[in-house]
Amino acid sequence: xxxxxxxxxxxxxxxxxxxxxxxxxxxxxxxxxxxxxxxxxxxxxxxxxxxxxxxxxxxxxxxxxxxxxxxxxxxxxxxxxxxxxxxxxxxxxxxxxxxxxxxxxxxxxxxxxxxxxxxxxxxxxxxxxxxxxxxxxxxxxxxxxxxxxxxxxxxxxxxxxxxxxxxxxxxxxxxxxxxxxxxxxxxxxxxxxxxxxxxxxxxxxxxxxxxxxxxxxxxxxxxxxxxxxxxxxxxxxxxxxxxxx
Numbered sequence: 001x002x003x004x005x006x007x008x009x010x011x012x013x014x015x016x017x018x019x020x021x022x023x024x025x026x027x028x029x030x031x032x033x034x035x036x037x038x039x040x041x042x043x044x045x046x047x048x049x050x051x052x053x054x055x056x057x058x059x060x061x062x063x064x065x066x067x068x069x070x071x072x073x074x075x076x077x078x079x080x081x082x083x084x085x086x087x088x089x090x091x092x093x094x095x096x097x098x099x100x101x102x103x104x105x106x107x108x109x110x111x112x113x114x115x116x117x118x119x120x121x122x123x124x125x126x127x128x129x130x131x132x133x134x135x136x137x138x139x140x141x142x143x144x145x146x147x148x149x150x151x152x153x154x155x156x157x158x159x160x161x162x163x164x165x166x167x168x169x170x171x172x173x174x175x176x177x178x179x180x181x182x183x184x185x186x187x188x189x190x191x192x193x194x195x196x197x198x199x200x201x202x203x204x205x206x207x208x209x210x211x212x213x214x215x216x217x218x219x220x221x222x223x224x225x226x227x228x229x230x231x232x233x234x235x236x237x238x239x240x241x242x243x244x245x
Contacts, residue, residue: 008215028054078106
């Protein structure tokens with residue numbers, strides 16, 4: 001993926017998000033994630049303001065409802081001109097297919113390319129214990145994520161959101177072109193926060209990540225530009241090491 005370091009703009013309003021982006025000399029080189037907090041606060045106008053900075057946009061709303069409702073929501077999202085969107089794979093095959101159909105319908109009506117559709121598997125805040133005792137899932141985490149990823153691929157999704165810990169298995173079992181976008185990324189000296197299944201940028205790339213999502217370690221840093229470069233360098237260093245091996 002082009003521009004694979006995705007910065008999560010988990011700010012409560014548009015003003016703070018734009019102030020953050022203005023710290024970067026070339027915001028057009030960035031991919032940013034707009035999640036629920038910012039989208040619910042700023043809406044489509046917020047997306048337009050960030051697009052005006054030249055950023056690529058990953059709209060992470062994790063749609064999860066009956067197929068018709070998700071299709072209608074994705075039709076609206078398809079008109080926004082974003083680059084990536086999410087849906088929750090736990091919604092099932094019919095819902096995932098409806099999501100893609102709605103997204104294609106909306107983008108076609110607006111004369112825009114269809115955004116890449118990424119299915120969330122299990123959140124990186126979910127542990128094996130939570131999976132078993134709260135979701136009452138009989139499968140271990142790796143098998144649960146693999147089953148959800150297979151459903152996502154069968155439905156026509158372009159890829160999945162998964163933790164770095166399941167990447168090796170997914171890359172082994174899922175055939176054909178498929179994207180793996182990985183949150184839960186932390187360097188060794190960063191706070192874990194509410195993430196459970198984590199890895200460094202280099203580790204994620206080694207296991208086969210197509211892109212990574214980094215939020216608080218960059219947005220809360222004293223020097224966000226320097227923090228971004230550290231995460232980018234760790235990702236690129238792994239690519240250089242792989243090229244020399």
